[in-house]
Structures are given as C-alpha cells and as structure tokens.
Amino acid sequence: MSESAVATKSTRAKIDLVDHALTLIIVCLVGLVMNTVGPKIPLADGFMGMVVIYVISLVGLALTRFAPFYLPSVAWISLVGIVATLPGVPGSEWVVAQAKSVNFLALATPALAYAGFAIAKKEIEVAKHSGWKLALVACFVFLGTYAGSVLVAELILRLQGV
Template identity: 50%
Template sequence: MNPSSTGAVADPAAQEQKLSLAEHAVVLVIVCAIALIANWAGQGTALLTALPGMLIIYAIVMAGLLLTKVMPFYLPSVAWVSLVSMAVTLPVTPGSEWLLGHLKAINFLSMVTPVLAYAGLAISRQEVSIFKASGIKIVLVSLLVFAGTYLGSAVIAQLML
C-alpha cells in the first residue's frame, strides 16, 4: 500500500539529504577542532600534544565513512567506523602501539560534549515542522519531563548522600 494514500508520513531517512564525503570531511574538521579545544580545557593537554591523536581519529572516521559509501552492502557508518578503529588498534596490527600511544593524549569523555551539542543542534527540517505542528503541547510536556527528571534526581541524591 502506498504510504501517501494512507496519509502516513514517508520514510524520513529517504527524504533527508545525505552529506557527501567532502561535506563530512569539512564538518569533521570542525568537530575535531572543537574536541581539541575541549580536551585542552578539560584535561589541560596541550593542543600540539593531542593533535596527532586527533588526526588519527579523523583518519579512522573518514576511512569508516568511505567504506560506508563504497561497500556493496549497507552497514551504518557508525559500524564501519567502529570496525576500522578496532582493526587498527588490535595488538596484532602493525603500528597499533604507536597509534595507541598518540590516542592516550585524547580524553574521550571531553569529546562527548561538543559532539552531543552538535547532535542536539543538527535537527532536520521535518523535525522542526513536526515541532511546529505539535505547538505548545510538546513544549509543556518537555518542560514537565525535564523538571520531573531533575527533581527526581535531586531527591534521590539527597536521600543517598
């Protein structure tokens, strides 16, 4: 049955525009730069000390994204990036000790903040239109959920401390 005849929304993934490999590369450079600054601010690691590790991460991610584009079967890019990163850091892989030595300068928790901030800001047009259609109801529900979660966490923290 045709989704448009039933009034159902078509697959959002099919409607969204995919980034090219070059666009991914540019966005990744920006994210890596922000992550380097976050690593410096959070851990105090000098930018030049962490730069080789960040370049390694950049190369691994780009290799995973390239595999996503060229492989004859579908596997999400996060899976390809994970497979590449595991393959190059295995103890049997030549040069893995050198890679891991440079990657030790990167605090991966400090990278989470800019990446999650970008993910939160990178909403599609369809999500914005859904938000507009929902109106004040979704804002009210969101505020109540956030407030309830915060208050629940505060109560549990007070009881445990």
C-alpha cells in the same frame, strides 16, 4: 528492488566524502581546542590523537560509501577503530597511544551542545502540543538518570572501600 534496498542505495549515494572530510576538519579543530583548554593536554599530543581519529573516521565513511554491503557510518567507523586498536594489528600500540591523548568529554561537550541547538521545527511543534506532559516526563527522566548515577557511584565506592 525492495523499498529498503532502494532507500539504502540512495542513502549511500548521498555520502559526499569531500564534504564530510571538510566538516570533520572543523570538528577536529574544535575538539582539539576543547582538548587543550579543558583537560590541559599538550597541543602536540592532542593533535596527533585527533589526526588518528580523523583518519579512522574517514576510512569508516569511505567504507560506508563503497563497501559491497550497507552498514551505517557509525558502525563502519566503530569497526575501523576496533580493528586499528586490536592487539596484534601492526601499529595498534601507536594508535592506542595517540588516541589516549584525546579526552572523550572534550569531544562530547561541543557535539552535545550542537545537538541541543539543532532542534527542528517538528520537535518544537511536539513540545507545544505536549506542554506540561512533556515537562513532567523530562523531570522524571532527569530524576531517574540522576538517581541511577548516584546508585552506581555509591555501589562502586562501597566496593572499593571508600
């Protein structure tokens, strides 16, 4: 067996669906609070949307674990979401209507905050050794991202005649 096939097999075996399901419940509850507080979407509307996203995520994780070929979980979850919302698929209008009541930024904010806190020792060591060079590159990345966003926004506003 090739090394990548062994790595893929061991990666699939490590997916604990119960653990992921419990973690997703916590993530969905935090997302539901953020969805209600931030964009002020009614709790009942956001709850059903979050349940739909939860089910799509669990189906994608189950496919990652049990499908006859390997794809990363993010790919399976995305495919399940795409198929569930395709026109012509039974119930797709309902799934889309429920998912519309979940604000993406309300979900992304706690996830990005957690990612910011989840810095490993290795990243800290890299930052210590890189020093001023890393800070300089970060400044250029921030400046470039900001300038790119400004240009795109300006172009869209001009095209709309604002």
